[in-house]
Amino acid sequence: MPRTTRKTDRPDDAASLEAATNAGALGPLHAYVGYALRRAQLAIFQDFIRTLAEVDLRPAQFSVLTLIDAHPGILQSRAAAALGIQKANFVPLIGELERRELTRRVPVDGRSNGMHMTPKGRALLKRARALHDRHHARVTASLGDAELRRLIDVLERLAAVDGAPAH
């Protein structure tokens, strides 16, 4: 079978791979914004999940609690839209929080529910915030204050890409 005339019998020796794992031996990949974003987002979410494991809150749950706490009585549909979550996917999310008695739904009219924190939810969120502060400090340890603000600004601009066509 006609092997490529590439002399390299070693597909990738340890050194080469070592370089691949750390440095920019990912080929052009290391210059791609989307790729860098995925890696960073994954690493940070992992740290978040581990850090908040003792209050058993995942990022999505924490964000919902934070939003409800900041906006008591907010409607499910509004909250879902604000968080960029489909309303359909929001149902089991808020359902789980309510099952744990952290939030409750209060009917506003016949078709909409306002969401509120329970005392238990507020207490848990307080603990969660303390844990999140540690997480946040660890994550931003390598960033200056101005650098952090610039990062958030850039990320928000990137999130507005939205080239979605109409269906």
Place this chain on the structure above:
Amino acid sequence: MPRTTRKTDRPDDAASLEAATNAGALGPLHAYVGYALRRAQLAIFQDFIRTLAEVDLRPAQFSVLTLIDAHPGILQSRAAAALGIQKANFVPLIGELERRELTRRVPVDGRSNGMHMTPKGRALLKRARALHDRHHARVTASLGDAELRRLIDVLERLAAVDGAPAH
């Protein structure tokens, strides 16, 4: 595409939502790096997927092809590690690429496979790169060149958080 429900105007029916839209609609959320990262990463991946739909490559598949192209013969395990993918999850991924005859596995010894591009794979990757260039240009349109480099640098530092305990 969920952006369509996002209202930029102010329906002054819900006071809580009202407050939400101006002074940091999301409460403290807008200052959290992880949250901003998730939103940006989601938006960019959506754009990526739509842009590369005509070559039917998802981000993970594109990254694998790019890596193999840059490192012909790289082992599955090495590639998976370099991309931060579990080796178990890498199997159906590379399996699909091989089924489409874009890559092929060449046994190096009895237990390991080197991965290579097929001519068909190289041709598709070339097309994919052209599409990706358009995507990349659109994504980074609002960024200066220096800003982009700084962003990548910051993201790579963030990806190195890794407070993970031994696995």
Place this chain on the structure above:
DNA sequence: TCATAGTGTTATGGTGTATAACTGTTAGAG
């Protein structure tokens, strides 16, 4: 009143990620 829009819900499919367990292979210690 009655068509229309809004709200929440169920159901379903696809994708990504993590973990455990298993097979076969290689390498190394004794």
Place this chain on the structure above:
DNA sequence: CTCTAACAGTTATACACCATAACACTATGA
């Protein structure tokens, strides 16, 4: 040389997340 431990790939499973369609019920307003 043998035997054990580590390695590479694979299978199976479980869960979280994201997207879409279809539905029931309610509110709105022409």
